[in-house]
Amino acid sequence: MCCWSNLQAPEVEMVIKLMKSSSTGSTASTKSHAFGYTLVLGSPALLRSPAPAGASVSTALSAKAFRGKKVHGEYDIKVEQAEFSEINLIAHADGNYVVDIQVFRNGTKVVRSFRPDFVLVRQHSFSMAENEDFRNLVIGMQYAGIPSVNSLESIYNFCDKPWVFAQLVSVYKTLGPEKFPLIEQTFYPNHKEMFLEHEQLDVCLNFGIYGNNFAVLPL
Numbered sequence: 001m002c003c004w005s006n007l008q009a010p011e012v013e014m015v016i017k018l019m020k021s022s023s024t025g026s027t028a029s030t031k032s033h034a035f036g037y038t039l040v041l042g043s044p045a046l047l048r049s050p051a052p053a054g055a056s057v058s059t060a061l062s063a064k065a066f067r068g069k070k071v072h073g074e075y076d077i078k079v080e081q082a083e084f085s086e087i088n089l090i091a092h093a094d095g096n097y098v099v100d101i102q103v104f105r106n107g108t109k110v111v112r113s114f115r116p117d118f119v120l121v122r123q124h125s126f127s128m129a130e131n132e133d134f135r136n137l138v139i140g141m142q143y144a145g146i147p148s149v150n151s152l153e154s155i156y157n158f159c160d161k162p163w164v165f166a167q168l169v170s171v172y173k174t175l176g177p178e179k180f181p182l183i184e185q186t187f188y189p190n191h192k193e194m195f196l197e198h199e200q201l202d203v204c205l206n207f208g209i210y211g212n213n214f215a216v217l218p219l
Contacts, residue, residue: 012065018147019071019118039099040081042122080114084123084134089144097144119148126159135159162187 015038069077082101091097102111119141125134135156142152158164165185172182188194 012069015118015120015149016069016071016077018149019077038077038079038118038120039087039116040079040120040122041084041087042081080116084125084137085131087137089137089140091140091144095145097140097146116146119146119152121148121150121155125155 019038065079071077080101082103086103087099087101089097089099097115098113099116100111100113102109104110124132125138126132138152138156138159141148142156146152148155157167166187168180168182172180174180
């Protein structure tokens with residue numbers, strides 16, 4: 001997960017550019033608000049510099065990273081920041097959707113609903129830790145058609161590292177080992193198949209493939 005202190009100007013410009021392209025053809029009469037609404041998914045606790053007194057984290061981020069930026073030269077950019085665990089959403093097949101957010105700002109619980117025009121994801125959407133599976137929210141955003149960085153397709157695909165490696169294997173087969181070398185790996189659908197093939201070898205089991213190594217057991 002990245003923190004906002006590492007947010008660089010090119011990333012801000014990329015968000016604005018994609019917001020422009022995703023809102024082409026929209027007018028003030030068709031928008032539900034007179035500004036570009038960006039939802040940032042990532043923990044405010046990662047910020048290295050505190051928000052100004054009396055300002056929420058999201059307000060401080062908007063002023064710092066997106067100050068003076070506009071979409072189509074008309075819409076200011078308003079930022080809401082939350083973690084996956086702090087939001088919920090409902091999406092309809094006709095394109096209507098709403099995101100509910102419940103966060104604590106300066107010790108005060110803030111509850112509100114809004115329609116983000118864009119999502120900047122700076123938080124893992126899936127972990128093997130308890131209550132850290134937010135793939136349903138990623139699916140909901142895709143169902144709603146909300147544009148995002150990175151793309152919601154890539155975020156969902158990267159929830160499973162073996163699936164990502166399978167895509168690399170496809171490139172490997174196309175380009176060959178000299179142009180696209182890969183570390184040798186073997187995929188097993190379950191641990192039983194591993195023991196059947198390598199029962200005479202020393203084995204080290206690593207529980208957790210998503211950045212959370214819960215246990216490493218030499219056998």
